[in-house]
Amino acid sequence: MSDFNYEFVGGDGKVYGPFTAAQLEGLVVQGRAMETSQARIAGSGQWQTVDVLLASFRADAASTGEGETSSSPLGNPSQLSDQFKNWVGDSGQKASTGSSLGQAPRPSTSTSRPVAAHQEGGNTTLAMLSMIFGILSVTVGWLLCCMPGILGLPAVVTGHISLSQNRSKPTVYGGVGMAKAGLVLGYISLLFTVGLWITAILAPDSDISSIDGTRFGQWVDEPAPDFSVTTLDGKEVTLSDLRGRRVIVDFWATWCPPCIKEIPHFIRLAKEHDPIELTIIGISDEPESKLRQFAQKEGINYLIASDELNFAPYNKITGIPTTFFIDVDGVIRDIHVGYMNYNDIRAAVFP
Incomplete structure (x- = not known):
């Protein structure tokens, strides 16, 4: 040869x-x-x-x-x-x-150590980080408001860098298996997150009268059953005490993309109207600590409560966001399931 x-x-x-x-x-x-x-x-x-x-x-x-x-x-x-x-x-x-290309060759004194395959280098820092970020993206990532992609992105970046280093210096950088595992988990998290947001953006608005009339239809134009909740600032709010003002009761969650997409509309309405005229209450069954952190991050300026109302019609909710629009007399005027834009929300509050 x-x-x-x-x-x-x-x-x-x-x-x-x-x-x-x-x-x-x-x-x-x-x-x-x-x-x-x-x-x-x-x-x-x-x-x-x-x-x-x-x-x-x-x-x-x-x-x-x-x-x-x-x-x-x-x-x-x-x-x-x-x-x-x-x-x-x-x-x-x-x-x-002490040898050179022009000197006479001399026998090598090294000892032969047969190895069947290449031994990877010992530096596996980036590979390990990629795998850790990948694992966190499919576990802890769900606690970050349905955003596993937040941790999936660094898993992908560090994974690619680690594999590139291994290809250029295989005896220095190792951890190929960990890097590949991080890449797989990272890409899964990124794709799933993108899919959720695309679904939320493209999903059509859904009116309760057309898709869920048999579940809530009987409650429209009926007095809203009374309830009391404790808000994040420790105040107890009772629905019947809000007579004389319009009320929006929004059932939502921090992990729900359509719910998050609606929040700026509620914030805007809360700024435009005095609480005596319009009161907005967001109710989620998630822990107070998580809701408080989320509310601070998003700058929510309306009432938020951690509760689960286990009586009709509130216990009939199977999809979120579900929003109840209650008039000044305490009567339910509309119930809407799914995302609503600002103009639709305002029209439902002030028909």
Whole structure:
């Protein structure tokens, strides 16, 4: 075999080659490539130690009756790349062996350690981070307002960087399996998050009178059953005490994209109207601590309560957001399931 078809990892962690088997063996003899250095057939993904690779070559050559002939252990030195010549001239391996391209070869004193495959480097920091972010994205990510993609993005970024480092310096950077796991989990989280938001944006408005009349229809134009809830600021609010003002009761959750999309409309209405004229109450069954954190982040300026009303018609809710519009006499004038834009909300409040 006279073609250059072998490459190996130098002491500086870079991959050099290609070399013929004769050239590679000559470098080992002169001590510039260790028998325990990682090597492979150029372009393949399987790494082995130099001694194992050369032994395989000799065995194949013996079985076929072929072999390489060269007047120099290095083949033709003029064919070596300038980059490799510079490396073998400056590396610490040359200093330790006292040999050069012009000196007589001397046997290597290294001990052969057959290794079946390439051993990864020990630096797995980014690979580990990718896997951790990936795991968090499909677990803790759900606590961030239905946004697993928040943690999925860094999982993807660190995973790609880790794999790139491993390809360029395989003996320095490892953790390929962890990086790939992080990438898979990260991409799943990103795609799922994007899908949720696209669904929320494209989902058509749904009016209760057309899609859910059998569940809530009997409550329209009927007095709203009274209830009391404790808001995040510790005040108890009773629906019957709000007679004389219009009331919006919105059943929602922090993990619900359509609910989140409606919040700016409620904030705007709360700014435009005095609480004596219009009171907005958002009710979720999530913990107060989570609701408080979310409300502060979004700048919610209307009443928020953590509660679960287990009586009709409030216990008939199976989809959110579900919004009750109650007039000044405490009568339910409309019930809407699904997202509503600002103009539709205002029209339902002030028909």
